[in-house]
Amino acid sequence: MHWTPEHAQPLNQWPEQHLDVSSTTPSPAHKLELPPGGRQRCHYAWAHDDISALTASNLLKRYAEKYSGVLDSPYERPTLGGYGDAAFLNGAKGDPEPWPGPETPYPLASLHEGLPGTKSGTGGGSGGLGGSPVLAGNLPEPLYAGNACGGPSAAPEYAAGYGGGYLAPGYCTQTGAALPPPPPAALLQPPPPPGYGPSGPLYNYPAGGYAAQPGYGTLPPPPAPPPAPYLTSGLAAPTPLPTPAPSRPPPSSYGFQGASEAGVSLKRKAADEGAEGRYRKYAFEPTKAPAADGASYPAADNGECRGNGFRAKPPGAAEEASGKYSGGVPLKVLGSPVYGPQLEPFEKFPERSPAPAPRGGFAVPSGEPPKGVDPGALELVTSKMVDCGPPVQWADVAGQGALKAALEEELVWPLLRPPAYPGSPRPPRTVLLFGPRGAGKALLGRCLATQLGAALLRLRGATLAAPGSAEGTRLLQAAFAAARCRPPAVLLISELDALLSAREDSATAAGALQAPLLACLDGGCGAGADGVLVVGTTSRPAALDEATRRRFALRFYVTLPDGPARGQILQRALAQQGCALSERELAALVQGTQGFSGGELGQLCQQAAAGAGLPGLQRPLSYKDLEAALAKVGPRASPKELDSFVEWDKMYGFGH
């Protein structure tokens, strides 16, 4: 350290001057520019490099004597705000003048006392690094600006050497008077525990290992010392290093494992979702009370209302969650569910209960039909268009992992758990699934109804358009009215394009149904109809005009099944026909059915059975039968058509 004449200046002139200090001692101004933590390192460097422990002790003693007189001095004490402990610790060396000031600052010997080998307790105040300057409440704020509560930002600066408990991050500015007297030095800096010290090893494990902590499993006993044949008989075998405490075992309800198993992008990690909610199972429930226009259709509603017509399953049903995506295979991830084939064995569909849960049937209403709805059409809808099939779980849909995740996160969860704050965006009530024929769009629609615990109404565009526009309109209106009357309900409209006219030809029935469809979508999924989700599917998305397209808040591309998914679909279909192929045969079949949709794979198996003349299944199907059927059944979607889906997805789809 080099001294300059400025060091000989009285301390009360320091605020007006800058120290020209070279070597490892920075000027106070420089000190203030240091990043958090830098100051402490600098202290150590200075102390170690330039003074010995004896010097430090002498200085300490000297200052103590000097400042005891200074503090009683009648001079007005200059502000220390611009310097803080920096000037005090680094610049006071050799100061001949007494320190003026009427107030008694906390004694400072902390830096030196905190160093090994120095004398402690000279000042009778705090020990350890930086105790009193930080605690002094009369310090002006600028030095400590940066603390969130306006108080001293001591926590980051003294993080390493300072007891975290003494200055918690939430520490706020207090007046000096409000501060309790500083605790004795022994409390601030207790002696290091045996075995832990600056010269000792970084960690010392207790010889007997750690005692079991509450919440942690009991630690396994340390392994016995390995046999040491290489040691002479007089030498003991080396004691094995104690095992560090194992990581906390995952809570049994989560089955948490490493992110590598998740296999799904963290994009969808939904940090806002609790783990419990994420894997909560949703079940069919009785439908809710009728909507405004359906007062004559009473419905029981004993469940917890989510405020949107869709309700989560009660917590008691959480045990079913393991089969949600994996067909019975327990889930092992906490993040986004893994939909990959590794969790979907799909050898056969997961066992369903013999009697599927009722899905809120659409009994013909007894009272007055909703206003403006044709009673005959309503009866037709409620008797013929309600899907009473078995529930479809996520695991029942082979492949489509990313799509299933997207549907769940962007549609199912928001519907089941509507935003808590008023003014937040309304969860989407319409979704368009587009893709090649037989790709599983309707299957996914059914699955959505299952996941939402909603009744399912199925309409086909071609069916609605066939009888003529007037009849089609009545049916359409009746279907929406029925769904609104019995929320939660999913209205699945397949072949949506059949209702529209790409050529704007409103003379045809299809073209004439476009306006009623838009009106129904606006009314049925508008603000007043919270319990209805409309799922439209089409294999001709280009036929949708912009008005219709915009009515569907979400638009997802349902792709053809990939190899593993084809294998799963084939296995399931063949198992139903009593056919069990070898692994090689199945792999060859999967290879040979590239470009097939799920529906076409089913047709292939039926064709094989028909070709083998096996209506009664006297003998199981063989690979040869399937090979023969492959000559007759092929993929319908051309590469050009598939490209057009990709293009449309890029332009209007949501990607996944």
Ligand SMILES: Nc1ncnc2c1ncn2[C@@H]1O[C@H](COP(=O)(O)OP(=O)(O)OP(=O)(O)O)[C@@H](O)[C@H]1O
């Ligand atoms: N990913 C899949 N997993 C299991 N089965 C599937 C899958 N995709 C399709 N299927 C089966 O293929 C058949 C046709 O599926 P679906 O009716 O859902 O197709 P789609 O896309 O709606 O066809 P379309 O465009 O002709 O209406 C159904 O029996 C369905 O179970």
Ligand SMILES: [Mg+2]
């Ligand atoms: Mg379909």
